[in-house]
Amino acid sequence: MSTTPLLRASGVSKEFPGVRALDDVQLELRHGEVLALVGENGAGKSTLMKILSGIHPADAGTLEIEGAPFAPSGPRAANELGISTIHQEFHLMPDLSVAQNVFAGREPRRAGFMDDRALVRQAADLLRRLDIPLDPRRRVSELSVAEQQMVEIAKALSFDTRVLIMDEPTAALNDAEVRTLFRLVRDFVTPRTGVVYISHRMDEINEISDRITVLRDGRYIDTLDTPATTTREVIALMVGRQIATDVRPAPAPADRPVVLRVEGLSTKKLLRDVSFDLHEGEILGFAGLMGAGRTEVARALVGADPSTGAVEVRGRRVTIRNPADAVGHGIGYLSEDRKRYGLLLDQDVASNVMLSSLRRETRAGFVRDGAVRRTAADMVRRLGIKTPSVRQRAKNLSGGNQQKIVLAKWLVRDCDVLVVDEPTRGIDVGAKEEIYELLESLAAQGKAIVMISSELPEVLRLAERIVVMCEGRVTGVRDNAGTTQHDLMELATRFGGTAGEPHPSATTGDAR
Amino acid sequence: MTSPTTPTTSTAGPAPATGTTRGPRYRQQLQQILAFAGLVVIFAFFSFASPFFLEWANIKGILLATAVTGIMALGATFVIATGGIDLSVGTGMTLCAVMTGVFLTNLGLPLAVGVLGGIATGALLGLLNGLNVSFLRIPPFIATLAMMMVAQGLSLIISGTKPIYFSDVAGFSQIALGELVPGLPNAVLIFFVAAVVAGVLLSKSLIGRYALSIGSNEEATAISGINVRRWKVAVYTLAGTFTGLAGVVMASRLNSAQPGLGLGYELEAIAAVVIGGTSLRGGRGTILGTVIGALIMSTLTNGLRIMSIPQEWQKVAVGVVILLAVYADILRRGKDA
């Protein structure tokens, strides 16, 4: 191994209007290593990667690959230099198939025309080699977020790549998929290649990375050898304070009234007879593998998808035909797909935060803009959203801060029942803990929360009871106390229906 | 570093860059003032080119010529803000004029009732468009194209393919041509008042905010608990109401309902909206922009005519000037666009 690093960036600065995203930042990737890049939301990680992959030009600084200076003129140029990137925000063409997305711009041709059969074959080969169970002919718009992430990964690995940049590739994945991904990363790393790996999940970083570079507020802080460092130290460098982990929720009082009762929820596509109760002040966790149907439960519940079954709110049977009805009954839903179902990307922070509650901020039918901005600014402060002003467009915020905006929207709306689907997707450790505390304080105020998460530690950290799903069915309900990740995993992989508990149901209390 | 191809900037959606920090609202204002500057340049040019251009009678003529299309364009702005389109405004306006004629002339109803009836006809057309788009999920282009044909057919059928005259309806022609404000025809006054109302509705009321939200991201708006279907129906109905008002104003100006008219007006209205900076993809739009867009169109036509430019050259000139005006606007907004 030579002493010249595979990739080096030094003195890189980048300014967006009103935001100094990067200030004299350096980064060095050695041959054959996985370098983790960590930092709080808005620290500048994605910006640095976008500079390396030719999406943004840097204001200052030099980039070298194998010691040779380079300046990618665009993403294609970066690819040709051997740098490929899995961006935090997906860049997929939803109307095209998986295969067409993976090989966009590099379609196999025959006699001047595209050879679609070869395209599908190549894609199928690639997916098989990567052990990603996806049909290459499926349309991307039909995929779940996790599956879309898989497409992005396959695409990045389809190049002849020396430097692989992964910007929060596991944010949408659950443990099983993370395993698959890590195997891919290990297979990828050879003495001539290297990986830059961005994540907010410390356990992953400990497992996969060789060294860790820390950014804070757009500045380079330090680079550490992973084996010689503890998570605690890294977090302290990132956020400048200590964070407690390994907490579990306090056992809940027994006699709380049922706020929401779901009975026999089914959809044409996936769900089979899903039932559960939700009590006042309770956080109910939902665990399961990709495609287990947790998101679909949430969508069916709020009327975003058609379904059959009964829903009772505080004992009263309600009909929910669309999310507006749901909100009318005090049920809010925070989607896992913030870009598609969460944000108005072209509108400002204030409009996004206030979208669900706008009606409340009107006088005589007119919107009180002053009040709207004040409330939004309050939320920005409370959640520590990094933005120059509430008039910044949502599009220009970092991924984690965008997620906070979506959360803020529902906090302002103040629903009795809040269904949060992957609420901490892309949120840094420090902020994550703040959000946990926030959810707990909401519960303490008597709100009921359904929390869907692919991170089992997160589920165990917050939920008093945990519903586990597999293939659209509830395969078990566990109380937090005494339950391990392994137990949940076992329930989540009960394929084939009949096996398992005879009548899995999350319903508690007396029958109807 | 080398200059990037900035692939992130699509022509449609404004992307990150200079000026963004000051917030969209500030930028919007700047944008509008400068779009206004474009109009001023056109004005200045014609003032030099023709001594008659700046006479009040001519300015009045321009304003009057803007009124009908302008009123339609106000409504169209809301529809376009949602990412939809309304092709039925032209012939719809005619149907409203014809219905006003039926109410006032054939049925002899009182003036106010007839006028409200004409406007209500427009609202009804808009309601139907909205229901088709929202509940039957027919793409707006198709739904309103169909409505455009139906309205055209109905105008001819109801009127018996004959103009309906309002000569016997006392005061009807005063609606457009009377001068409540001395020197300013009421049609222009109605246009301005309607613009102010539309402006307030778009920027300050729920219907406008939700229209822009729907245009920005319909799915996210729905998941946020807004009844997107119902608000879309409301938006199309509102647009139809403006169409109805345009129909009444036109009928009043011509003192007759001409059933054969109207086709092609929808394109002018949409053009005014788009020149005014509202994106056909939805999510952004302003009423001031639309008013300026409509004024640019009619000022151009008037100026070229007053210069006695031959008709065929007028078309070329209008085309080129629109290109230039919009390009200048894009340049001004810089990388932001």
Added chain:
Amino acid sequence: MTSPTTPTTSTAGPAPATGTTRGPRYRQQLQQILAFAGLVVIFAFFSFASPFFLEWANIKGILLATAVTGIMALGATFVIATGGIDLSVGTGMTLCAVMTGVFLTNLGLPLAVGVLGGIATGALLGLLNGLNVSFLRIPPFIATLAMMMVAQGLSLIISGTKPIYFSDVAGFSQIALGELVPGLPNAVLIFFVAAVVAGVLLSKSLIGRYALSIGSNEEATAISGINVRRWKVAVYTLAGTFTGLAGVVMASRLNSAQPGLGLGYELEAIAAVVIGGTSLRGGRGTILGTVIGALIMSTLTNGLRIMSIPQEWQKVAVGVVILLAVYADILRRGKDA
């Protein structure tokens, strides 16, 4: 996916969703066959309603009436697939016809040269549209609206506002009306051949794939390293080429270039595309759909005429049937849409 990496028996992964596994292609075909069924229903209805409808002469008439708009619609499909729009196809076609007239009649060039010149005119118009849209970043609606006016003006200027006749150009009228395949006018043959070419281009070649890709997500396409700007120029140029072909066919059918014609044809062409299932938002579209959309429009018009339905009612009927046809299509596609 956990330790044993074969969680389900389905090779397609853990997506038990019905139908989706068979892939987009299968569904698209199904969809098209069923859209075709819509056309068949219309056909069947008119066959019962009028004894003249199914006569070959009438079918020929329908096909001939479809040819010109149909050819324009083929090109428009590509533009719409990118999420753009081309309003200049109508008057652009006229300009191409006029230029063909100039080449053949005024300049007396050989037939082939004149025809190619006409088509090249279209390509040039398309190129200009493409440059305006891609490089000047003018919204497609505005860029092509301006081109629509410019082309209209130029047609009038170049022709001196008079039709140019091809009576002296031997064989010219055979281009549209000759019958290489006995009983089938060449115009129809040209339309079909053009449709096949367009179909292959859209579904099998890079230009089609990238057009759909751009329409689906322009940013992502650019990030995939595809030169979006250049491909957009190519797409508009291709559309212009079809416009040129339409112009030549139109000129040949009329044996003259009519400079006043063309306005309004763009709407018909776009309607054919949209009725055929191509979304105005871009990203999806098929040529077979466009052909069927064009046939639905002209069959409707013809059938209602042959039933001697009064003209004003024809409009209403066409509007309503288009709504029904598209709604049926939406119902059929169900939640998929």
Added chain:
Amino acid sequence: DDGGGSGGGGEGDKPYVALVSKGFQHQFWQAVKKGADEAAAELDVEVTFEGPETETEVDKQLSMLQTALDKSPDALGFAALDSEASIPLMTDAQSRGIPVIAFDSGVDSEVPLTTVSTDNVAAAAEAAKHMVELTGGKGKIAVLGHDQTSQTGQQRVSGFVDYIEENAPDLEIVDTQYAGGDQLKSADAAKSILQANPDLKGLYGTNEGAATGVVKAVQELGKAGDLTVIGFDSGKAQLDAIKDGVMAGAITQNPVGIGYETVKAAVAAIDGEEVEPVIDSGFFWYDKETMDDPEIAEVLYE
């Protein structure tokens, strides 16, 4: 198939005459239709009447003609937007043995048995003659046309312009604009003309829409009586303007007569009778004084 002899089209056993005109929505064409319907009732035949939306849509008219032929009518009435373009279909009609009657303007072909028409050039010249008289043959005048490209539209301008140029050298035509025959746009265009030429002596509108627009413009600018306005065709707005003195007078053709004579000639042709090769339906100048004459009142429509 067979030559479509009697008993071919339509329902019932009445002879069927298909009329394909140049337009449909304009009052002029509605008047033609009215005449045709009158004749149909009188002669007990079935008549259909169709025309494209604007007079530029040559190909749409051909499609209508094609469909009409496919209905195997017993006779066909046709007002060609472009003679040249319709030659193949005329030949087709002949080969199917369908007699063709041309109306409005002639069809440049041997096929039609007769042509029922008005001479637009002469009619426009008549308008010019009155313009010269009423303005004293001196000063500036302007023309507001309705259609720049259709034959009728061009003839109504050129007949006027040619007459002025030949007979009134001191009368200067300062501007000719077109506004598509749309009242609203015509009004705006006429206002621009008046605005650019404050000393205008006369303004001529070439069809109902254009003339009505001119009247509107003059009224809106408060210039009634300041200049000589001459119109074309009729319609209530024009008749009122003449009564009120805003308009000096107008030319009218005899659209009802055209429709009537066309159907009459068609029926004669079906019955195998001889028809005159040209049937001139004539045109009239009318003004405040003459508009109530029975002969003229008959050809005017509201």
